Amino acid sequence: MTVITVMLGGAIGAALRYGLSQLMNPSVAIGMPWGTLTANVIGCLLIGWLSTSLVGANEAVRVGILVGVLGGFTTFSSFGLETIRLIQAGELFSAISYVLISNCVGLLAVVLGLKIAG
Numbered sequence: 001m002t003v004i005t006v007m008l009g010g011a012i013g014a015a016l017r018y019g020l021s022q023l024m025n026p027s028v029a030i031g032m033p034w035g036t037l038t039a040n041v042i043g044c045l046l047i048g049w050l051s052t053s054l055v056g057a058n059e060a061v062r063v064g065i066l067v068g069v070l071g072g073f074t075t076f077s078s079f080g081l082e083t084i085r086l087i088q089a090g091e092l093f094s095a096i097s098y099v100l101i102s103n104c105v106g107l108l109a110v111v112l113g114l115k116i117a118g
Helices: 001-026 035-055 057-072 074-086 090-117
Strands: none
Touching: 001 035, 001 057, 035 074, 035 090, 057 074, 074 090
16 A cells, blocks of 8 residues: 555656646756756655654555655756756856755755644
């Protein structure tokens, strides 16, 4: 059952991330990938909050959300590819900004999520 919830959650998370990227990312490989950045920060906030809030929940549901939905939604593999593409396109400032914002704000969002959970 847990594998099924992870698979379903992953499909949901990936679809949400795809929609956000379609909505917010530039149509070309140059410029800040705002959709991916937004997904990473929201995903970090949610995993910080839910990793505490879901303690004691049904294991299949907890893993389906944390691993499936958030794993499909947060996009650090896309992050790596987009960073390299920015560098290759000569967008060094955007690449550095993207890496710093993703990591620093993402970590702060995890801390905030943990604090929200109590």
